[in-house]
Amino acid sequence: MIRRQKFITTLVALAAVVCLPLSAQAQTMESKLRRMGQTKTLKIEDLRQVRRNNLLTVQATLVHQAKRDMNINYRFKWLDNSGMKVADDEVWNPKVIYAGQTFELTGIAPTPIATDFQIEIEGFN
Amino acid sequence: MKFTTFAVLAAALALSACQTNPRKPAETGVRYGDAKGVETTTNEFGSTDLQIIAENMAKKMLQSPVIANSNTPVRLRIEDVRNLTSENIDTRMITNRIRRQLLNSGRVEFAVDDAGMQGQTDTLSRQKDSGLYDKNTTIAARKMEAERFAVRGSIRSIVKRGTNVKDVFYTFELSLTDRQRGLEVWADDQEIRKVSGR
Numbered sequence: 001m002i003r004r005q006k007f008i009t010t011l012v013a014l015a016a017v018v019c020l021p022l023s024a025q026a027q028t029m030e031s032k033l034r035r036m037g038q039t040k041t042l043k044i045e046d047l048r049q050v051r052r053n054n055l056l057t058v059q060a061t062l063v064h065q066a067k068r069d070m071n072i073n074y075r076f077k078w079l080d081n082s083g084m085k086v087a088d089d090e091v092w093n094p095k096v097i098y099a100g101q102t103f104e105l106t107g108i109a110p111t112p113i114a115t116d117f118q119i120e121i122e123g124f125n
Numbered sequence: 126m127k128f129t130t131f132a133v134l135a136a137a138l139a140l141s142a143c144q145t146n147p148r149k150p151a152e153t154g155v156r157y158g159d160a161k162g163v164e165t166t167t168n169e170f171g172s173t174d175l176q177i178i179a180e181n182m183a184k185k186m187l188q189s190p191v192i193a194n195s196n197t198p199v200r201l202r203i204e205d206v207r208n209l210t211s212e213n214i215d216t217r218m219i220t221n222r223i224r225r226q227l228l229n230s231g232r233v234e235f236a237v238d239d240a241g242m243q244g245q246t247d248t249l250s251r252q253k254d255s256g257l258y259d260k261n262t263t264i265a266a267r268k269m270e271a272e273r274f275a276v277r278g279s280i281r282s283i284v285k286r287g288t289n290v291k292d293v294f295y296t297f298e299l300s301l302t303d304r305q306r307g308l309e310v311w312a313d314d315q316e317i318r319k320v321s322g323r
Contacts, residue, residue, distance in 0.1 A: 053193040055230065073163050087229070091161045091176035108184040111229055 032060070032119055039123035041066035045102065049117070056109040058117050063102045070097050073122045076107035078114035086114050092122070168293050168321040170214050170282075178297045179219055181315050182278070183226030187233075189311035191274065191301060198234045201227070201301075202272040210282035210295070219278070223299075236272035245269070274310075275302045290322035 029047045046061035056078070064070060073092040080086050087110045097103060105119060150156035164171045186192065192199050203224055206216035227233045237245050252263040276299065283294040300312035 053188060053232070055187065075161070089161050091173060091180060092163045093177060094163050094173070108187070110180075110184070110226060112231060 032117065034118055034120045036120065036122040037124050038070070039072070039121050041070070042072070042097075042121065042123060052108075054112045056114045056117065058107045058119075060105045060119055061102065062105065064097045064100060067099050068125065069099055070123055070125055071095070072097055072124075074105055075120050076105075076109075077118040077120060078109045078111070079116040079118065080113055081115050083116065086111055168291055168319040170210070170212050170295065174295060174317055174319075175218055175222065177317065178280075178295075178315050179222035180226060182297065182299045182313065183223045183230075185313045185315075186223075186227065186276070186299060186301065186311070187230050189301060189313075191303075191310050192232050195232070198232060199274060200234050200236060200270060200272045201274045201276050202236045202238065203276040204238075204278075206278040206280060206297075209279055211284065212282070214280065216278075216280065219280070219297075223276075223278070236270070273304060275304055276300070277302065287322070290320060293319045295319075 029044050032047060033044060035042075041064055042062050043065055044060060044062050047058070049056060049058045051057070058076065072095050074095065075090040075092050077089070078086050090107075095103075095105075105121075107117065107119070109117070160172070161176065162173075164173045203220055206219045208214045208216045224235060228235065249264060249266060252258050253266065278297065278299040280295060280297045282296075285292045295317040296314055297316075298312065298314045301310050302308065303310050
């Protein structure tokens with residue numbers, strides 16, 4: 001009986017390890033976005049980060065899945081390892097998004113101590 | 126006992142007299158706005174344009190090969206941004222903001238500008254000539270470090286008006302010049318289009 005329980009526990013743990021990276025990755029991309037207003041039509045397709053010249057550089061690729069143009073405001077928040085903000089809030093950047101457009105939001109950290117980020121997006125018609 | 130009670134009452138009365146009475150924004154018509162918010166009061170040059178230009182141009186400049194490939198902070202001198210638009214723009218605000226953004230990156234240093242040079246020479250002569258200072262603590266002459274690169278910027282605009290529409294296109298250009306070689310080694314721009322009307 002105990003052997004059987006151990007086997008099931010091991011099987012569950014193994015399944016969790018195999019499944020975790022994919023689900024965690026999908027959750028991480030979306031969890032980097034802080035959405036406000038009407039952003040349901042914006043889907044995140046790709047998110048990548050590199051440290052270029054000792055400054056964290058981020059590029060998010062989004063697609064606007066709708067038949068109407070929309071306006072967004074966006075900005076990056078830069079954080080350190082402990083999740084604390086390392087710089088003042090950036091200015092909101094206004095941007096026009098055309099219907100069906102795939103577009104990139106690119107951010108460069110203002111200081112080398114930034115190791116993490118959040119992207120704030122506010123959408124409105 | 127009576128005296129104590131009287132003193133407490135007097136103190137409470139004095140404090141209540143000093144207390145301010147905060148009023149709600151709805152009563153005064155005054156409220157604080159978001160300094161980083163998108164400002165669209167008119168389509169003339171505004172705070173959002175200033176912030177977008179300064180933040181984006183500073184970040185672009187930090188990616189230039191001259192600064193990115195240097196192992197030590199690059200010494201720069203920044204000149205006031207030239208306003209070539211038809212509007213009255215305080216370009217010193219743009220210059221100062223770009224300077225702060227660049228400095229905070231830790232990748233560059235700025236030589237004092239013309240305004241700061243007077244204070245620099247005043248400090249040197251005060252410390253050296255007044256005879257009041259310990260010589261071991263005074264700054265030495267001929268030790269200032271000269272800049273190698275100059276940062277120059279300008280802002281221009283194209284304005285078009287239709288019957289019910291006004292279109293303003295701003296372009297802000299920033300360049301980096303190697304003083305020693307007399308060569309422009311980097312340049313980039315930031316464009317902003319604002320449309321107002323029905």
